[in-house]
Amino acid sequence: MASYHKPESNTIQELKDIANKLRIHSIRSTQVSKSGHPTSCSSMAEIMSVLFFHTMRYKVSVPKDPSNDRFVLSKGHAAPILYAAWAEAGLFPTSELLNLRKLDSDLEGHPTPRLNFVDVGTGSLGQGVSVAAGMAYVGKNYDKANYRVYTLVGDGESAEGSIWEALNFASYYGLDNLCVIVDVNRLGQTQATSLAHNMELYRTRLEAFGFNALVVDGHDVEELVKAFHEAQNTRGRPTAILAKTFKGKNFPDIEDADNWHGKALGDRAEGVVRHLTSLLKNPGPLALHPQKPLAEDAPSVNITGIKLSAPPNYKIGEMIATRVAYGTGLAKIAANNDRVIALDGDMKSSTFSEKIKTVDPTRYIECFIAEQNLVGVGIGATCRDRTVAFVSTFATFLTRAFDQIRMGAISQTNLNFCGSHGGVSIGEDGPSQMGLEDLAMFRSIPGSTVFYPSDAVSTERAVELAANTKGICFIRTSRPNTPVIYKNDAVFAVGKANVIRSSPKDQALIVAAAVTLTEATLAADQLAKVGINVRIVDPFTIKPIDAATIIKNAREVNGRIVTVEDHYPEGGLGDAVLAAVAAERDIVVKKLAIPVVPRSGPSAVLIDLYGIGARGIVAAVNEILKL
CATH class of the missing domain: 3.40.50.920 (Rossmann fold)
Structure with missing residues (x-):
């Protein structure tokens, strides 16, 4: 491991000052909007200060540069402090923070990619680790670049099973370029979280999931600097930084108190701001500059104009299941573009997504029977246009991940789904395996495209079209063999019967x-x-x-x-x-x-x-x- 050098005392102090400035911004912006989560922002202020002004490498002027480190705010309700960090970094004037939650402002109540520094929409809790794991998988295995991925999780949302699906995935694939930070501030919305401040139990659980688990005082900037250094130099497994924090930290009479979740501070605000201002040793402009040396090593990627490597090759009347033709089409577009990838939930021999392995085994990602994480990883994999991803499983099992799918739409994600085994035509397996709600589900997704090809020729073309169509795409395939009805040179288009x-x-x-x-x-x-x-x-x-x-x-x-x-x-x-x-x-x-x-x-x-x-x-x- 590279040797750790303790930051200079003036650096430590400035990071403390930045944390309190971020708190002040969070209070003031939520005061103007008369809503928001200033106490949830406060618990993570030192984490954000160290991450954005000491640890992460990124171009302030190009927040989505492909070589930048990535940050996913899984606890999206803490959006005000994310906005404040980017403003303090110099991306936009801090005065704009006072437009929080206004109708004509992109500084929404929870982050969305309407903002150029946000990769995915968050706020529906429990999804950030999956998305970050998808980003990290691409960075490690396809981009082979030095960028790292950080995601900040609330301790309340860690009760979501999708979090643990994602942790298992990240550990299984040894994503040592991923760092998960858990803001353990003890309090949920209505009561204490189930583990409260039992940091050893958090550590035990994360270690059991294969993580390098580090327990730190989340308000000690030096401990955080050291922990992020260790994360950067850990090989073969991801790191989890378990930060013991307090909700409303440095808010007199509010810190660690119940009934302050999701509330502006009201008539308490000015007193708290005065107290925070009194803690600043350097209230003026930043001496630290967030721009860190960046290894610009993410390769150039072209995911436009994707075509089948060869046209369909069938005979009229030939009996071919559309699920088989889906696999054939997937392999053909993969042969023509090295950024086409497939993800599946241990159904690859039924969905025929495994056919992509005949082209390149590394472009198949096994996500096992964890559909929420399967979808989240797919969303992460497509961020910043790094891949064209196809997520496949039985159509009925995608219903389990409806929340992830709808958040994918909010995230402006270009992600393709294939749901096989649609309808009663699958036969003896019975209703638990029959996709009978899938068309309705995907039709309800804003901006979605829903393909229902009827034969092998149209299925291959649906795959080709989906790869080039913006937004969420769904291809429904069937289990039984059906006759080929179209000529191999038939032309298909979205929205054309x-x-x-x-x-x-x-x-x-x-x-x-x-x-x-x-x-x-x-x-x-x-x-x-x-x-x-x-x-x-x-x-x-x-x-x-x-x-x-x-x-x-x-x-x-x-x-x-x-x-x-x-x-x-x-x-x-x-x-x-x-x-x-x-x-x-x-x-x-x-x-x-x-x-x-x-x-x-x-x-x-x-x-x-x-x-x-x-x-x-x-x-x-x-x-x-x-x-």
């Missing part, structure tokens, strides 16, 4: 995808035998839905639409079509979907039993034609 079957005599429009598209084709054949012609549309994307194509074709068949989906009725394909035609006159929509919690059974039997097979479609068409 395809008419699969049509004639001038069509009397109804069926909108279906994947397994139900196959059933719709069978139903159309049966209906044709009795003189009823129907048109079939494959939507390709459920969000955005191709409203123009649906409306045009519906009008050509007298406004009669039947939607068929292997999904619950709420929020899926049927509701997307209903929304598309809501303002149109004389269009009737009948939805076929899974109406109840299904049972186990053979795929074909379940599809028929729950009314989304050919028999149910024929009945629905006959019924809607009577309207």
Whole structure:
């Protein structure tokens, strides 16, 4: 380990002064906004002072330079002190801190990437360590750069299981470029945290998870400087700095007191500010400069214009599961761009994400059965546009990570998801394994794109399109084999549906995808035998839905639409079509979907039993034609 040199006494004093200046800024900004968390800011003031003005290496003028050290504020409610640190570092005038929480200010109540110094949105607790671990994994294994990743966690949020999923991941992969700081200030929102100030128990738990665990006085800047030095020089495992602190530190009559969480100090504020000002030895401009020597060694990355390395190669009518084609498409784009990576939750042989390993085994990240961390790591991996990441597991298991997914959208993340085993068509495994809510979940995410490819050709193209589409993308794949219906040179686009079957005599429009598209084709054949012609549309994307194509074709068949989906009725394909035609006159929509919690059974039997097979479609068409 590199030898530790104790900072000069004037450096120690200035770091103390900076901590108290950050406290003053936090009080004043929350006073103006009449809301916020000044006591939560105060407990971490020395940590922020040492990190931003002694330890971290970054360009103040370019906060997201790829070679900068990273900082993730997991306890996002302490945003005022994060803003204060960047202002004191010189990124923007400290006077702007008084715009905290104003409608026209990006200094929001919790951090979001509307700010150029914030990588991810935080505030939904328990997610910062996963994101930081994703950043650290990329830094260590792909960028192979010297930047380090720091994340500050509240002791209250350490009750979240996702924190421990992330700690396990970081230890397993030996992320020695990651430092997790736990602000152990003892108090939660309504009472003491479960471990209070039992620092030895914290140490024991972190060591059991494979961390280099250091217990420090979180208000002693010299102890913090030394601990961060040790973290920087620890090899083979991540470090956790367990900082014993006090909520409202240096706030007279408020320090370590109950009932001050999430409150501006009100009429106490000026007295506290006077006390903090009296503690300053150098109230003037900073002598310390936050700019540290930076190893500009993060490589240049190009993640634009990603293409399949070869076009789809299938035969019309060939039976291929879309989940298999997903793996093929993933491997093809990985072959064309070395920044395409895959993450999975021990389902790689079912989702077929493992196919990327045939191109480069190092670009597959096993996250094990810990879906919240799986998603968080994916978010971290895509920060600063370092990778194009695809997160895969059973569609139904992604529901466990809905909070991480929605925070990914708030974080302006470009992250791709593949949910396999959608619907009752998976068969005998039963309802716990059936994705029946996934379309609704991903449609609800702001700015998301939801792909539901129906065959192998369209699946490969969905993978290619997702890799180049901003925001959260979701690709739904199916377990059963389905026939190839498109030519290998077919062109696909986001928001563009395809008419699969049509004639001038069509009397109804069926909108279906994947397994139900196959059933719709069978139903159309049966209906044709009795003189009823129907048109079939494959939507390709459920969000955005191709409203123009649906409306045009519906009008050509007298406004009669039947939607068929292997999904619950709420929020899926049927509701997307209903929304598309809501303002149109004389269009009737009948939805076929899974109406109840299904049972186990053979795929074909379940599809028929729950009314989304050919028999149910024929009945629905006959019924809607009577309207």
